[in-house]
Amino acid sequence: MPSELLFSRAGAQAWAAIVEAGRTVELCYADASRPVSVGDIFLARVRQVVRGLDAAFVAIGNERDALLPIKDCVFARAREASDAKRASSEARLTEGRELVVQVVRGEDGAKGPQVTGRIVLSGRLLVHFPLAQQRSISRRIEEDGARRRLATILDRLPPLKTGFVVRSAAVEACEEQLRSEAAILAAQWAVIREEGERGGKLRRLRRGDDLLDRALNDAPSDGFELVVVDAAADLARVRSLCDARVLPCGEIRLHSGSDSVLRAYGLEREFENALRPEVRLPSGGFLVLEETAALVAIDVNSGESLSGADFADTALRTNLEASVEIARQLRLRDLGGIIVVDFLHMRRPQDRTQIEDVLKRELRAQRVKTRVAGWSPLGLMELTREKRGGGLARPIENESKNSPGVVT
Secondary structure, three states, rough: OOOEEEEEEEEEEEEEEEEEEEEEEEEEEOOOOOOOOOOOEEEEEEEEHHHHHHHEEEEEOOOOOOOEEEHOOOOOOOOOOHHHHHHHHHHOOOOOOEEEEEEEOEEEEOEEOOOOOOEEEEEEEEEEEOOOOEEOOOOOOOOOOHHHHHHHHHHHHHOOOEEEOOOOOOOOOOOOHHHHHHHHHHHHHHHHHHHHOOOOOOOOEEOOOOOOHHHOOOOOOOOOEEEOOOOOHHHHHHHHHHHOOOOEEEEEEOOOOOHHHEEEEEHHHHHHOOOEEEEEEEOEEEEEEEEEEOOOEEEEEEOOOOOOOOHHHHHHHHHHHHHHHHHHHHHHOOOOEEEEOOOOOOOOHHHHHHHHHHHHHHHHOOOOOEEEEEEOOOEEEEEEOOOOOOOOOOOOOOOOOOOOOOEO
């Protein structure tokens, strides 16, 4: 499906929207001034090892210590048996030890960030695991001929004793393109490793990918039909990927005018709507979404949709609309973790099966890993979705007159 990317930047803050068939399906926000963000790489020091939690608290130079699960420490050789790796990690994870770690979950209320020793560097075509040796090809690439061709290239990519995953965007990439990106990612790690080996003050060694880079790296394999940005530097970044034939693009446009892309394309309203708990459905029903620390609860309400109508048929229609909209809202708001949905009651077993099938179909098209667990004994639909950035944050009401609406 043709996609458009709308990107706006104001200082350290950035906003991105992906539009498909005229409808916004994804909203992202980032603030580079935050002390800790997902993807950041830090030089850390072990402050306390808690065997009962199978984890350690590590200082990263921030006010809050970060949680490092022992299973995410990388000390042992990759070919050791799993039990040996665990024993080696526990023995080497001592207080005062310095480590290079990457943030996988930002601060969330009373919780500090969570980090891992399994460093990941992402490009458009490849994902690089500098401390691993496994190499694989995205399961989204299904054609046998393409998998065989890419596997042959993958085995030859330097540096040889490191890990790579070929992303779905690389399905038609040539060996030269893959080698070029592998070299870029390896060079990034070399700089990070050298800086970390210097030790000294705990500090951030590398920021996570810029929001624009993330949007471009995660673009559909057929690229974007239109990209609109409001900064010349961002325009150059998009063009460089297109010129290298890494990112297919139709039109690349530098927005002009007094308003930012955020305002000119009505994205402020899109962000505001995405932060509201209530979402209307075409039939007159509505969803109520509530995100808590433990889970995301979604309630399907009939509203006016059941007025004077057969309950079973109308409940099914409302629930079908809700299934499609729930999948969209999960992507739009970047919601993850445990998700529980309370659909309108359905007596017919075939109706429940149909709802589950529609929900699975809509979620299957998204790149974020989601597992539909099915119906609970209480009649609730349960699913889990990979957490990436913690969802959209709460907006600040008093926004500046001369800058886009602020979301923090």
